[in-house]
Amino acid sequence: MTDHIQFSPEKDALILLDQRILPGREEYFPCTNTQETIYALQTMVVRGAPAIGVTAAYGCYLASREVASASDWKAALEKLLVELEEARPTAVNLRWAVKLMRDAWKASPGLSLPELSAKWLAMAKDIHAQDIEINTAMGRFGADLIDDGDTVMTHCNAGALATAGYGTALGVIRGAWEQGKKISVIANETRPFLQGARLTAYELAKDGIPVKVACDNACALLMQRGMVQKVVVGADRIAANGDAANKIGTFGVAILAKHFGVPFYVAAPASTFDLACPSGADIPIEDRTPREVTHIGEHQITPQGVGVFNYAFDATPSELIAGIVTERGVIRAPYVENIARIIGGK
Numbered sequence: 001m002t003d004h005i006q007f008s009p010e011k012d013a014l015i016l017l018d019q020r021i022l023p024g025r026e027e028y029f030p031c032t033n034t035q036e037t038i039y040a041l042q043t044m045v046v047r048g049a050p051a052i053g054v055t056a057a058y059g060c061y062l063a064s065r066e067v068a069s070a071s072d073w074k075a076a077l078e079k080l081l082v083e084l085e086e087a088r089p090t091a092v093n094l095r096w097a098v099k100l101m102r103d104a105w106k107a108s109p110g111l112s113l114p115e116l117s118a119k120w121l122a123m124a125k126d127i128h129a130q131d132i133e134i135n136t137a138m139g140r141f142g143a144d145l146i147d148d149g150d151t152v153m154t155h156c157n158a159g160a161l162a163t164a165g166y167g168t169a170l171g172v173i174r175g176a177w178e179q180g181k182k183i184s185v186i187a188n189e190t191r192p193f194l195q196g197a198r199l200t201a202y203e204l205a206k207d208g209i210p211v212k213v214a215c216d217n218a219c220a221l222l223m224q225r226g227m228v229q230k231v232v233v234g235a236d237r238i239a240a241n242g243d244a245a246n247k248i249g250t251f252g253v254a255i256l257a258k259h260f261g262v263p264f265y266v267a268a269p270a271s272t273f274d275l276a277c278p279s280g281a282d283i284p285i286e287d288r289t290p291r292e293v294t295h296i297g298e299h300q301i302t303p304q305g306v307g308v309f310n311y312a313f314d315a316t317p318s319e320l321i322a323g324i325v326t327e328r329g330v331i332r333a334p335y336v337e338n339i340a341r342i343i344g345g346k
Contacts, residue, residue: 002132002165005046005054007125012065014058016046019161023202031055034063034080041087041094044193048162049236049272050131053093057124059084060101064117073113089284090245090313091236092274097127131164134269134327135171142172142232142267142325143179150176150229153186153219156247157199158234158267168234168267170203172325177209184210186228190247191216192292192310219253223260231257232325235268242318242335243280244268248311254320266316267325273343280315288312 004017006028014031020043021027029045031037037059040046046055063080070076085098101120105111111119146152152173156162159170166174176183185204190196197213204211214222222228231253235244244250244266257264277283293308294300302308324331324339331338 002160004161005051005128005164007058007121007128014055014062016040016055017161018045019047019199020044022161022198031059031062033066034059034084037062038084038087047195048157049091049093049234050135050163050168050269051161052088052091053097053271054124054128054131054164056084056087056094056097057101057120057127060098061117061120061124064113064120068113077113088286090286092277093236093271096271100127128164131269132166135163135166135168136175137327138168138267138269138325139166139171139175139178141175141327141329142265143175143181145232145263145265145323145325145330146172146176146181146183146230148181149183150181151184151186151227152176153188153214153222153228153231153253153262154200155188155196155216155231155233155250155253156190157195157203158246159200159203161199161203162234167203168269168325169232170200172232172265172267173204173209174207177207184212186214186222187211188216188219188249188253189213190249195247216249220256223256223262228257228260228262231262231264233264233266235266235272235324236313237277237283238266238268238273238324238339239277239279239283239315240273240275240336240339241279242321242324242331242333242339243283243315244318244321244324245280245283245285245313245315248314251314251316251320254316258320263322264316264320265323265325266321269327270343273339275339275344280317283313283315285314286312 006015018029067073067076159167187196187200294302
């Protein structure tokens, strides 16, 4: 699955599969400017750290097209880049992609606006293609962690839809499946946005990989009964010490996995590591609109006027993580030293 993020030269637009309405309908959302890109990011038309990064890269190009008539296009463009990189706080890939574009601009300050636009579009296409290659490599490394006959639990959606294609956590699962291993998957529903029930199950069912959806609070029972052999999740940001932020509820799954002796793995590309962030305590946690909790579709399920918590992520401490699967191999403890060496090149 790679057609959920497309660039249309004819429309000069980024075309995104609208993940808010899956699996019921497959409709596409066009982004032609910065505000449409930010809207797509903030409302979860597109989500998942690598996919956010790819979208942001194209968003920089769209921003450059938007300022063509500005009297001071450089100042106008920088303003749009700041708005874009602040669209969502937790996924580090967004800022990573904008920084790549900004750094390329700073390295060639004499470029005209049309030249910069062309450069950025080529870079965005490269980031798009490279992400698929990275995920495929991750899948090969991670597949070796999965045994024939395993049932793998995952939380949220870290599949093709969360990336440019193939997936991180689901890339590991796909890699094992392509090796001929007879595996099955438990997709935690992932309240409140139901990414597991709606998106992970959708992807795996399309691929013919056996999957069952479990409500989030069934995790302990399933592990207690020996129905889970591995847990593999994605990440939106990984700190320098190996603490990993992922969709809310992941921390609880990791605690349960530790209690029941189930190996818990994180799969994420090098771009998801934030070596300037010392630990999970330093990762900003997005607090989203209460409506995602108070409503299912248009139906309100909580009493009027009652407040809710809607933190979108939590950070799993590295001591609960058996290994971090990257395109450079599997990183294991001691995480500070090994992350610095493998990701930071130290």
